[in-house]
Every structure is written in C-alpha cells, then in structure tokens.
Amino acid sequence: MKKIIPILFVVALISCNKQSDQIQALQKRVDSLEKKVAESYKPGFGEFMSGIQVHHNKLWFAGQNENWKLADFEIHEIMEAIVNIKKYQKDRKESEMIDMLNPALDNLDIAIEKQDPKLFKNSFISLTNTCNTCHRKTEFEFNVVKIPDQPPLSNQDFRNQLEKK
Ligand code: HEC
Structure with missing residues (x-):
C-alpha cells in the first residue's frame, strides 16, 4: 500500500x-x-458606397427603359448592400444612419411593382436627395450624387429584352 x-x-x-x-x-x-x-477581408464603407453608386445608376436607366425586372434586381442590390453595411461596418457611426434610405427605397419598390414611371421618377429623386443628406450629415458633402446622364458601362443593354421578342 x-x-x-x-x-x-x-x-x-x-x-x-x-x-x-x-x-x-x-x-x-x-x-x-x-x-x-x-x-x-471585409469590404470598407467606401467600397459598399461605390457598389451602391453603380446600382443607383443602373436602377435609373432600368426605370427609364421601363425594364421593371432589371429595376427590381438593381433595387435589391442596393437593399443587400444596406444589410451588409449594417453587418460588416458596425463600428462606423454612419452605419446607424443608413436606414434613412428606406422610405425612398420602399416607394421605389412600389413604383417598380406598379410599373409606374412617374412614381419611379419622384421616388428616385427623393432617394438621390437622401444620399446627399447623409453625405452632408457625415461631413462627406463633397461627395455629391446626382441623377445620371449616362449608364456606368457601355456593355449593358437596359432595354427590356423580353418585350422586344
Ligand atoms: C448613412 C449615410 C449615407 C447614405 C444614406 C449614403 N451614403 Fe454614400 N457615403 C457615406 C459615407 C460616410 C461615405 C464615405 C465612405 C468612406 O469613408 O470611404 C460615402 C461615400 C460615397 C461615395 C464615394 C465612394 C468612393 O469611395 O468613391 C459614393 C459614390 C456614395 N457614397 C454614393 C452614395 C449613394 C448613391 C447613396 C444613395 C443611394 C449614398 N451614397 C447614401 C454615407 C452615406
């Protein structure tokens, strides 16, 4: 033992x-x-914004061409970017303000669903104004967004291909 x-x-x-x-x-x-x-790697706030910029532009031309399917796609790309900003850019105080885009986006969503060009145009103007309101509030007022004159790239046809056939 x-x-x-x-x-x-x-x-x-x-x-x-x-x-x-x-x-x-x-x-x-x-x-x-x-x-x-x-x-x-996680995309920066500015990278999300650059993505939103492209979809904002394409959304306009989709609406102008009454290509509602494409408009619906583009608006959802913007909505997705907003979700991702809140997920990946929690530390940036600006992220708390990103939901200010929602009322204009909701109206655009309705315009697209109703296929209403007039409501689309008015809501797009209000969306663009909201972009600039936030840029001013966050001291990025030198970044001015406007209704585009031209599509961002020349290799995309914004006309409604389904209707042409
Ligand atoms: C929550 C406030 C807010 C809203 C709403 C907002 N932005 Fe921004 N945006 C910013 C901030 C902050 C920056 C600077 C980002 C950085 O630090 O790089 C920025 C930068 C940008 C840039 C410059 C990107 C670059 O790096 O060149 C563009 C373009 C832009 N925003 C477009 C838009 C568009 C289009 C909308 C509306 C659909 C919009 N923004 C809505 C806050 C906002």
Whole structure:
C-alpha cells in the first residue's frame, strides 16, 4: 500500500500534465483562429458606397427603359448592400444612419411593382436627395450624387429584352 500511493500520485501528475498540454494546444488554436478572423477581408464603407453608386445608376436607366425586372434586381442590390453595411461596418457611426434610405427605397419598390414611371421618377429623386443628406450629415458633402446622364458601362443593354421578342 505504501508503494501504491506514490505511484498513484505520479500517474495523477502525468495525466494532469497531459491535460494542461491539451489546454495549451487548444488555446494556441483559438489564438490563431482569432488572428485569422481579425485579418480576414471585409469590404470598407467606401467600397459598399461605390457598389451602391453603380446600382443607383443602373436602377435609373432600368426605370427609364421601363425594364421593371432589371429595376427590381438593381433595387435589391442596393437593399443587400444596406444589410451588409449594417453587418460588416458596425463600428462606423454612419452605419446607424443608413436606414434613412428606406422610405425612398420602399416607394421605389412600389413604383417598380406598379410599373409606374412617374412614381419611379419622384421616388428616385427623393432617394438621390437622401444620399446627399447623409453625405452632408457625415461631413462627406463633397461627395455629391446626382441623377445620371449616362449608364456606368457601355456593355449593358437596359432595354427590356423580353418585350422586344
Ligand atoms: C448613412 C449615410 C449615407 C447614405 C444614406 C449614403 N451614403 Fe454614400 N457615403 C457615406 C459615407 C460616410 C461615405 C464615405 C465612405 C468612406 O469613408 O470611404 C460615402 C461615400 C460615397 C461615395 C464615394 C465612394 C468612393 O469611395 O468613391 C459614393 C459614390 C456614395 N457614397 C454614393 C452614395 C449613394 C448613391 C447613396 C444613395 C443611394 C449614398 N451614397 C447614401 C454615407 C452615406
């Protein structure tokens, strides 16, 4: 019996050491994963805005061409960017204000659903004004958005292809 106790003690010590080795290994893994997450790429606020800029432009030409399916697609791209700004740019205080676009977007959504060019135009003007309101409020007033004169790229046809056939 006298011999057994020290043996048990040694066994307990070994298993204890093993456990702390395992904990250390796990901690190392957690640290490296945390580093990976912190370093993983996420688009910046300005990149989301550049995306919104393109869809804002395409939305206008889709509406002008009464290509309602394309308009519906473009408006949803803007809505998706808003969701992503709130998800990936939580730290920017401007993100708290991004929902100010919703009333104009909702009206545009109705215009597209009703296929109503007049409501579309008025709601688009109000959307564009809201872009600038936020730019002014966030001291980015030098970034002025307007109703576009031209599509952003020449390799897209905004006419309703389905109707042409
Ligand atoms: C919540 C406020 C807010 C709203 C609403 C908003 N913006 Fe912005 N926008 C910003 C801020 C802040 C920046 C500067 C981003 C940065 O730090 O790079 C910006 C930058 C931009 C830029 C410059 C991007 C670049 O890097 O060149 C464009 C273009 C732009 N916005 C377009 C729009 C359009 C179009 C709308 C409306 C559909 C809009 N914005 C609505 C806050 C807003």
